[in-house]
Amino acid sequence: MLMLVLSWCVMTCTHELGHIVAGWSSGGTLRNADLRPWHLPYSIFDPDPHPLVTRWGGPVCGAILPLGIALAVRRQWLFFIAYFCVLANGTYLATSWLAGGNKEFLDTPQLLAHGAHPATVAVYCVVTIGVGYVGFRRQCVRMLRPPASDTALSAQRSARRTPVK
Numbered sequence: 001m002l003m004l005v006l007s008w009c010v011m012t013c014t015h016e017l018g019h020i021v022a023g024w025s026s027g028g029t030l031r032n033a034d035l036r037p038w039h040l041p042y043s044i045f046d047p048d049p050h051p052l053v054t055r056w057g058g059p060v061c062g063a064i065l066p067l068g069i070a071l072a073v074r075r076q077w078l079f080f081i082a083y084f085c086v087l088a089n090g091t092y093l094a095t096s097w098l099a100g101g102n103k104e105f106l107d108t109p110q111l112l113a114h115g116a117h118p119a120t121v122a123v124y125c126v127v128t129i130g131v132g133y134v135g136f137r138r139q140c141v142r143m144l145r146p147p148a149s150d151t152a153l154s155a156q157r158s159a160r161r162t163p164v165k
Contacts, residue, residue, distance in 0.1 A: 022057020
């Protein structure tokens with residue numbers, strides 16, 4: 001349960017920080033932001049000269065940053081968090097698109113309102129949900145598997161090192 005809570009916090013923070021960094025780097029002025037993960041985090045830019053850059057920054061950073069850190073550090077628990085983030089970002093865009101939702105605050109209605117092509121959003125959703133699901137499921141299986149005994153682990157390692165003739 002702790003890993004899921006940690007994953008949620010990482011996902012919401014990296015996603016919203018992606019909006020903030022993208023908004024600032026594209027010339028926007030941050031007027032208000034809230035990064036607390038126990039409710040819907042948000043950032044409001046006014047003016048926001050490039051709203052598509054600001055809006056895409058969240059889901060792109062929210063998926064790529066945790067995965068990049070996991071690939072660099074190579075720890076299983078980081079891959080659990082990273083694949084959760086990839087899956088959650090894709091699922092968030094897909095569900096906010098299908099549900100319609102609050103057009104003022106949710107990313108997908110804002111992306112579409114500012115000119116993002118629906119096919120681009122769909123491709124992002126399909127890729128992140130597909131990759132995220134497979135990776136997150138794999139990490140869940142690894143974390144929930146009972147630890148192998150030392151004898152069985154040693155036998156597995158020996159079997160891998162023995163050349164096949």
